[in-house]
Amino acid sequence: MPELPEVETVRRGLATRGLGRVEAVLWLDPRMVRGPVPGEEIARRLLHQEARGAERYGKFLVWRFASGDGLLLHLGMSGRLEVGVAPDVPWAPHTHLVVLLTDGFEVRLRDPRRFGRIGWVVGPPALRVGPDPLAPDFTARRLAQLVAGRRRAIKAVLLDQASLGGVGNIYADEALWRARIHPATPAGALDERQVARLHRALRAVLREAIASGGTSFRDYVDALGRPGRFAGRLKVYGRRGSRCARCRGRIETMHLAGRTTHFCRACQRPAEAGDRPVVMSTEG
Numbered sequence: 498m499p500e501l502p503e504v505e506t507v508r509r510g511l512a513t514r515g516l517g518r519v520e521a522v523l524w525l526d527p528r529m530v531r532g533p534v535p536g537e538e539i540a541r542r543l544l545h546q547e548a549r550g551a552e553r554y555g556k557f558l559v560w561r562f563a564s565g566d567g568l569l570l571h572l573g574m575s576g577r578l579e580v581g582v583a584p585d586v587p588w589a590p591h592t593h594l595v596v597l598l599t600d601g602f603e604v605r606l607r608d609p610r611r612f613g614r615i616g617w618v619v620g621p622p623a624l625r626v627g628p629d630p631l632a633p634d635f636t637a638r639r640l641a642q643l644v645a646g647r648r649r650a651i652k653a654v655l656l657d658q659a660s661l662g663g664v665g666n667i668y669a670d671e672a673l674w675r676a677r678i679h680p681a682t683p684a685g686a687l688d689e690r691q692v693a694r695l696h697r698a699l700r701a702v703l704r705e706a707i708a709s710g711g712t713s714f715r716d717y718v719d720a721l722g723r724p725g726r727f728a729g730r731l732k733v734y735g736r737r738g739s740r741c742a743r744c745r746g747r748i749e750t751m752h753l754a755g756r757t758t759h760f761c762r763a764c765q766r767p768a769e770a771g772d773r774p775v776v777m778s779t780e781g
């Protein structure tokens with residue numbers, strides 16, 4: 498499933514190539530539409546809109562128009578947004594929406610498994626999405642406030658989109674490995690240094706993944722059809738049984754928060770009994 502770096506990579510493609518006036522709209526399958534505005538009405542509203550750019554809210558995208566309205570998109574498990582497609586390129590199977598722009602190229606949405614979502618928004622979307630971990634104001638202090646007093650495993654808190662926007666299974670596992678934190682650690686039990694390490698690790702892994710165009714396993718490609726190149730740099734995700742790059746221990750998996758969770762038992766030790774959480778007191 499596309500996470501923050503993959504969705505951000507698609508956003509950048511849409512923001513640079515999905516510009517101009519909408520000349521024609523073709524719905525091949527309006528069943529992916531969620532929300533009060535039906536597919537035919539979205540198609541009518543899209544026509545003649547002037548596309549101005551794209552915004553990201555966690556794993557959601559908004560294709561924004563000069564009118565202030567926007568097309569809300571979630572790529573789900575297998576959604577692909579293709580921009581800059583020549584109209585004579587045959588439609589791939591499972592293409593649900595085709596938008597022709599004045600530059601003569603098309604934006605196409607395809608989604609074989611149809612877990613994606615399309616909707617219409619006026620102004621900022623009403624989504625239950627927590628702060629963006631790459632936002633300038635997402636400080637270590639903010640992360641400390643977010644985990645304080647919570648008994649849920651830190652991995653579950655990282656995955657909770659209402660707590661934090663955009664982190665999914667891959668980057669949660671990678672960030673926790675970098676920060677040397679066991680994924681099952683109760684979030685509120687992290688001490689100040691662990692929170693600071695996790696904050697650094699999370700932002701670093703997300704930034705590096707964006708720089709590599711994201712991680713491709715099965716379905717994901719960017720808006721220009723290119724796969725992400727970050728898979729080769731993953732340290733734990735998908736590496737069960739391999740040696741840990743830090744301590745040469747074995748990468749193991751456990752089931753946590755409904756997901757397969759990858760970690761190194763040797764250098765991501767569970768909190769010792771009697772460890773006391775330290776209240777975050779410093780700024781920044």
Ligand SMILES: [Zn+2]
Nearest residue numbers: 741744761764
């Ligand atoms: Zn290790």
